[in-house]
Amino acid sequence: MSSEFVLLIMFASLVGLLLTGLPLAFTLGALALVFTLTLWGPAALTVTVLNLYSTMTSESLLAIPLYVMMASTLQRSGVIESLYRAMELWSRRLPGGLAIGTIVICTIIAAMTGIVGAAVAAMGMLALPSMLKRKYSPELAIGTICAGGTLGILIPPSVITIVYAVTAQASIGQMFIAGVIPGLLLASLYVGYIVIRSIVNPEIAPRPTGEADISWGERLGALKSLVLPLLIILGVLGTIYMGIATPTEAAAVGVFLAFVSALLEKRLGWELVSGVAMDVVKVTTMILWITIGARAFVAIFTGTGGADFLLSFIQNMEANRWIVLAVMLGILFFLGMFLDEMGIILLCVPVFLPVIDFLEFDRLWFGILFLVSAQMAYISPPFGYTLFYMKGVLPAGIGMGTVYRAIVPFILLQALGILICALFPELVLWLPQSMIK
Numbered sequence: 479m480s481s482e483f484v485l486l487i488m489f490a491s492l493v494g495l496l497l498t499g500l501p502l503a504f505t506l507g508a509l510a511l512v513f514t515l516t517l518w519g520p521a522a523l524t525v526t527v528l529n530l531y532s533t534m535t536s537e538s539l540l541a542i543p544l545y546v547m548m549a550s551t552l553q554r555s556g557v558i559e560s561l562y563r564a565m566e567l568w569s570r571r572l573p574g575g576l577a578i579g580t581i582v583i584c585t586i587i588a589a590m591t592g593i594v595g596a597a598v599a600a601m602g603m604l605a606l607p608s609m610l611k612r613k614y615s616p617e618l619a620i621g622t623i624c625a626g627g628t629l630g631i632l633i634p635p636s637v638i639t640i641v642y643a644v645t646a647q648a649s650i651g652q653m654f655i656a657g658v659i660p661g662l663l664l665a666s667l668y669v670g671y672i673v674i675r676s677i678v679n680p681e682i683a684p685r686p687t688g689e690a691d692i693s694w695g696e697r698l699g700a701l702k703s704l705v706l707p708l709l710i711i712l713g714v715l716g717t718i719y720m721g722i723a724t725p726t727e728a729a730a731v732g733v734f735l736a737f738v739s740a741l742l743e744k745r746l747g748w749e750l751v752s753g754v755a756m757d758v759v760k761v762t763t764m765i766l767w768i769t770i771g772a773r774a775f776v777a778i779f780t781g782t783g784g785a786d787f788l789l790s791f792i793q794n795m796e797a798n799r800w801i802v803l804a805v806m807l808g809i810l811f812f813l814g815m816f817l818d819e820m821g822i823i824l825l826c827v828p829v830f831l832p833v834i835d836f837l838e839f840d841r842l843w844f845g846i847l848f849l850v851s852a853q854m855a856y857i858s859p860p861f862g863y864t865l866f867y868m869k870g871v872l873p874a875g876i877g878m879g880t881v882y883r884a885i886v887p888f889i890l891l892q893a894l895g896i897l898i899c900a901l902f903p904e905l906v907l908w909l910p911q912s913m914i915k
Contacts, residue, residue: 484782488513492775502821503764506771513778529777530770536644537726539769543762544729545637548736549591550757552710554750555740558587558600560703566608567697574676574683576612577622578669580605584626585665588633589711590732593761598627598864602871615682616876617884618675624864624881625668625888628853631819633661635714635729638819638852641765642845645827650725651718652910653845658715659905660846663898664853667891706739765820772824779829799837803844806830807851807896814855814862822852846906847896854892857885 488509495505514522552558561583569579580601587597601623609619631638634654643650676683714732717723723731740746813822827848834844857864859882868881899906 484513484517485779488775488778488782503767503771506768506775506821506825510771510774510778513782514774517778517782526774526777530773534766534770539640539644539766541635541640541650541726541729542637542765543758544726544733545592545635545640546761547754547758548635548710548714548729548732549593549637550754551733551736551740551750552587552590553593553600554753555736555745556743557590557703557706557739558583559604560743561586561707562601562604564701564703571685572673573680573685574618574672575685576605576609576614577618577672577676577683580609580622581626581665581668581672584623584629585633585662586707586711588630588636588661589715590707592630592634592636592639597630598623598867599871601627602868606871607873610873613684616880618672618682619884620868620872620876620881621884621886621888622668622672624857624868624885625891626665627864627867628856629661629665631853631856632657632664632846632849634658634718635725635732636849637761637765638823639849640725641769641820642823642827642849645823646831646841646845648841648845652842654715654718654725656842656846656906656910657849658909660850660895660899663905664850664892664895667895668888671887671891706735706742710735710739768820769824772821776825776828799839802833802837803839803847803900806833807847810848810851811854811858814852814858819852819855822855823848840903840907842910843899843903843906847899850892850896850899854889854896857889857892859885 491509492505495509496502510526511523514526562579565579565583566576569575569582572578583605584597584601587600591597605623606619609622610616630636634657636654636657639653639657640650642648643653672683710732713735714728717728717731718725737746740750810822810826813826830844830848831841834841856862859865862885865878865881865885869878872881
C-alpha cells in the first residue's frame with residue numbers, strides 16, 4: 479500500500495469522523511490506534527506510548543494549568559470590573575470612546591490572562607450592555623468585543639502560544655515576547671478603525687449628552703484600578719523579558735499575584751477557589767487530551783512518509799515561496815472555520831515547519847503569522863469559538879446574523895495585520911532578538 483494512499487485514507491477518515499460530531503481528541507486517538515495496528519502491528523504501540531509519555535512529562539506543559547489558574551482567578555476576582563469602570567470614566571467623550579476603551583481593556587486582560595474566553599465573556603457582560611444603552615451600533619459593539627477578545631491568542635502570556643512553542647520545540651519566552659508588538663499593532667488597527675468610523679458616521683457611536691460631567695477627582699481616583707493589572711503584567715512579562723524567570727516560573731508569580739488581587743478585592747473565598755480549580759481541570763484536561771491524540775496521529779503521518787511526500791511535492795512545484803506561505807496561511811484560516819485552534823496547531827505545525835525550513839523563512843516569525851491566523855479563525859463563521867462565547871451574552875432581539883456581519887471588518891483588519899507582519903519581519907523579531915542580547 480503506497481504512502482500516498484494511506485495518507486488519503488487517513489485524512490478522509492479524519493474529516494468523516496469530525497463531521498459526525500465526535501470530539502477531536504478521540505477522533506485523532508482512535509485513528510492513530512487503528513492505523514498503528516493495521517500498518518505495523520501491536521508491537522508498534524509501545525513506541526507510541528513512549529512518545530506520548532515523553533510529551534506528557536514535558537516541563538513546558540506545566541505552564542498551561544498555571545496560566546489557566548491565573549486567568550480564572552482574575553476573571554472571578556473583580557479586577558476586570560474595576561478596570562471597565564475606570565475605562566468608562568476616561569473614554570466616554572472620545573469618538574467611539576466606549577468601543578476604544580473596550581479594546582484597551584481587552585488588551586490589558588490579554589496581558590494578564592492569555593485566555594480568549596475571559597475577555598469575551600467579561601466584556602460581553604460589562605461593555606455590551608453599556609454600549610447598547612448609549613445607542614452604539616450593535617454591529618460595532620459586538621465586533622469590537624469579539625476582535626478585542628482574540629488578542630489573548632497573541633499578546634502574552636497566551637496559553638495557545640505555549641501549545642505552539644511546545645509543538646514547534648521553540649522557546650516559549652521568545653514566542654511570548656515576539657507577540658507583543660504584533661498584538662499592539664492589531665489593537666491599534668482596531669482603534670483606528672473605530673475612530674474613523676465614528677467620525678465618518680457619528681450615529682453608530684453617539685457621544686454622551688445631558689449627563690453630568692465627571693470630575694477630575696473621580697477620574698484620577700479610578701486609576702487605582704490599574705495598579706494590580708500593571709503589577710501582574712510586570713510580574714509575568716517583566717521577569718521573562720529580563721531573564722529573571724522562565725515562563726513557567728513567571729506563571730507561578732502570576733498565580734500568586736492573582737490571588738493577592740482577589741484578596742484585596744475581598745473576593746477570595748471557597749467559592750472562588752473551587753471555581754478556579756474546576757476551570758483548571760476542565761481546560762487543562764481538554765488541552766492534554768487533544769495533545770495526546772494529535773501527537774499520535776502526527777506520528778502516523780510522519781511514519782508513513784507524509785512529511786517527506788509534502789516536502790517533495792512543494793520542491794517539485796517550483797512556486798514562489800511567498801505563494802506557498804500564503805497557501806499555508808489560507809489552509810489555517812479554512813481549518814479554523816471547523817476546528818479549534820489547539821487541534822490546528824497540533825496537526826499543522828509538525829507538517830508545516832519542515833516546509834518553512836525549506837523555504838528559508840524564520841520559524842519564530844512564521845509562528846506569529848500562524849497565531850494571527852488563529853485569531854482570524856477564532857472569529858470566522860460558521861464555528862469560530864468567539865462567536866459562540868458572544869452568543870451566550872447577547873440580549874434578546876440580536877441574532878447570530880448580526881454577529882456574523884459585525885466581525886467582517888475586523889477579519890479584514892486581522893488580514894491587514896498579517897500582511898504588515900509579513901512585509902516587515904522586524905516588527906516580530908526585534909524584541910526577541912533584543913532579549914537574547
